[in-house]
Amino acid sequence: AQTVTQSQPEMSVQEAETVTLSCTYDTSENNYYLFWYKQPPSRQMILVIRQEAYKQQNATENRFSVNFQKAAKSFSLKISDSQLGDTAMYFCALYAGTASKLTFGTGTRLQVTL
Amino acid sequence: EADIYQTPRYLVIGTGKKITLECSQTMGHDKMYWYQQDPGMELHLIHYSYGVNSTEKGDLSSESTVSRIRTEHFPLTLESARPSHTSQYLCASRGGARGYGYTFGSGTRLTVV
Numbered sequence: 001a002q003t004v005t006q007s008q009p010e011m012s013v014q015e016a017e018t019v020t021l022s023c024t025y026d027t028s029e030n031n032y033y034l035f036w037y038k039q040p041p042s043r044q045m046i047l048v049i050r051q052e053a054y055k056q057q058n059a060t061e062n063r064f065s066v067n068f069q070k071a072a073k074s075f076s077l078k079i080s081d082s083q084l085g086d087t088a089m090y091f092c093a094l095y096a097g098t099a100s101k102l103t104f105g106t107g108t109r110l111q112v113t114l
Numbered sequence: 115e116a117d118i119y120q121t122p123r124y125l126v127i128g129t130g131k132k133i134t135l136e137c138s139q140t141m142g143h144d145k146m147y148w149y150q151q152d153p154g155m156e157l158h159l160i161h162y163s164y165g166v167n168s169t170e171k172g173d174l175s176s177e178s179t180v181s182r183i184r185t186e187h188f189p190l191t192l193e194s195a196r197p198s199h200t201s202q203y204l205c206a207s208r209g210g211a212r213g214y215g216y217t218f219g220s221g222t223r224l225t226v227v
Contacts, residue, residue, distance in 0.1 A: 033213045039155070045204065045218040052213060089155050095212045100145060100164070101172075102216060104157045 002027045002096045006105035013082045014113055020067075021077045021108045023092035030054075032096035034068070034075045039107075040088040048090070051075065079110075087112045117141045120205050120219035127195055127226055135190045135222045137205035144209060146188040147216065150174060151202040163188055195226040 003026045013019035025034065032053045039045040051059045051068050058066050063083075067076045079086055092105040118139040127133055137146070148161040159172030163182040177199070178192050188207075192199055202223045206216040 033215070035215045037215075037218075044220045045206075047215050047217075050213065050215060091157065093215070095215070100208075100212070101147070101159060101162060107155050107157075109155070 002029075002094050002099065002103040004092050004094050004103050004105035006092055006108050008108045009106070010109045010111070012111045012113060013079075015082055015084060017082055018078060018080045019082055019110065021079075021090050021092075021110065023075045023077070023105055025073050025075060025092070025094050025103075027073075027094065027096040029097035032094060034066075035093040035095075035102070036064070036066070036075075036077045037091040037093060037104075038086075038088045039091065040085075045091070049077065082112045084112050084114075086110060118205060118207055118217050118219040120203075120222050122222060123220060124223050125225070127224070129194075129196055129226055131195050133192050133195055133224070135203055135205075135224070137188045137190070137219055138186050139188075139207045139217070139219075140186065141207065141209055141217065142185060143207035143217070144185065145207060146182070147206045147208075148172070148178075148180060148188070148190050149204040149206065150176065151204055151221070157204070161190065195224075197226045200224060200226050 005024045034051045036048040038048045049061045063080045089107045093102045121136045144165045146163045149157045158174035160176040161180040204221045205219040
């Protein structure tokens with residue numbers, strides 16, 4: 001069985017600052033994928049960034065990057081130069097082995113303030 | 115621009131009514147999913163489908179039912195709505211490799227009074 005844990009229910013960051021959201025996971029599989037999804041208030045959930053487990057290089061998408069620590073089973077999301085539009089729920093998710101369903105964490109609510 | 119569409123966006127309905135939440139995607143994805151999102155925003159998988167005429171129950175027991183007669187269409191039905199069904203319902207789909215994750219619809223916020 002796979003599990004995803006997000007230990008920060010809520011976080012706050014000032015505009016233009018950097019914030020890191022934590023995620024740990026557990027799987028016995030060697031082949032897996034990790035994702036961060038963003039759900040703005042009353043809007044569609046969208047994919048922010050993905051990481052393939054066999055790639056050691058951390059994924060980066062513009063202001064969003066991850067710190068993938070495979071041995072520690074940690075997959076944190078760093079948002080640089082935070083913007084008001086980054087205010088959202090952020091979900092960490094895992095696809096592992098032959099499972100065809102994503103396993104989601106409980107989410108972190110991020111508030112970006114002026 | 116969304117390639118997966120959910121209607122209605124908001125629905126307020128009385129107890130005992132039958133309702134169908136619509137979900138359609140234009141991407142030709144085989145796999146489709148329904149999630150229930152509670153007030154704390156946690157996601158619970160309630161139904162999924164691997165293709166036409168394939169439906170499975172998810173991790174969270176639900177009184178709803180689904181059908182998959184066409185690849186692009188995955189409606190969810192509640193035969194008799196109750197206040198406990200009040201929630202947000204998210205539809206998602208996946209095509210191709212797992213590494214691409216899901217594409218989500220905008221959701222239906224259901225309130226049963």
